[in-house]
Amino acid sequence: MKYALLINEDHANYSTPESWEAIIKRHMAFSEKHGAAIVGGEGLENPETATTLKRAGEQVDFHDGPFAEAREQLGGFYLVEAASLDEAMAIAKDIPMAGDGAVEIRPVHSVPE
Template identity: 50%
Template structure:
């Protein structure tokens, strides 16, 4: 089954003073993690800051364009992995291994057609 593993963290952690070395370490951990996944990893990427996001919202059949993600949340989507594994249990075990800078959440979602 194919799953998306979506990484949610507070972007403020990344802008904090002295975060540079921690971020470099975290990137290294993600590179190692992706290598360990091997063929189970079928895609994924980190995302740029929500400061450069754009949202197209539909309401009453009207489309409006807005700067930013317009999410009412402390944690923002910062990246994702796409994996192909046997079942949800395996996806959960993989999600538990995803490195985060501080607190955060990994959302596991099966892809449509699975």
């Protein structure tokens, strides 16, 4: 089964080139360790670059910035293939972060072909 591992953390932790380089090295090591399970994934640009669509019935509005005004924001994700939720959780425990944060582990809804 596929699981999305959604990484939420404070982007302020990456304010210097050194902090950015350090986390990239840690993600490379994570990818080497779990490469067989990783199906895909990407890092996202800073939350300030986001545009959010909000819908209320027929009304559609676009806003600059992320969906939630919060310290932690979605910063990236991995898509992994795991035999169980327990296996996906074990992989998620190894995801590097520069500070406090959360990884949401969500099964991917499969659509029959």
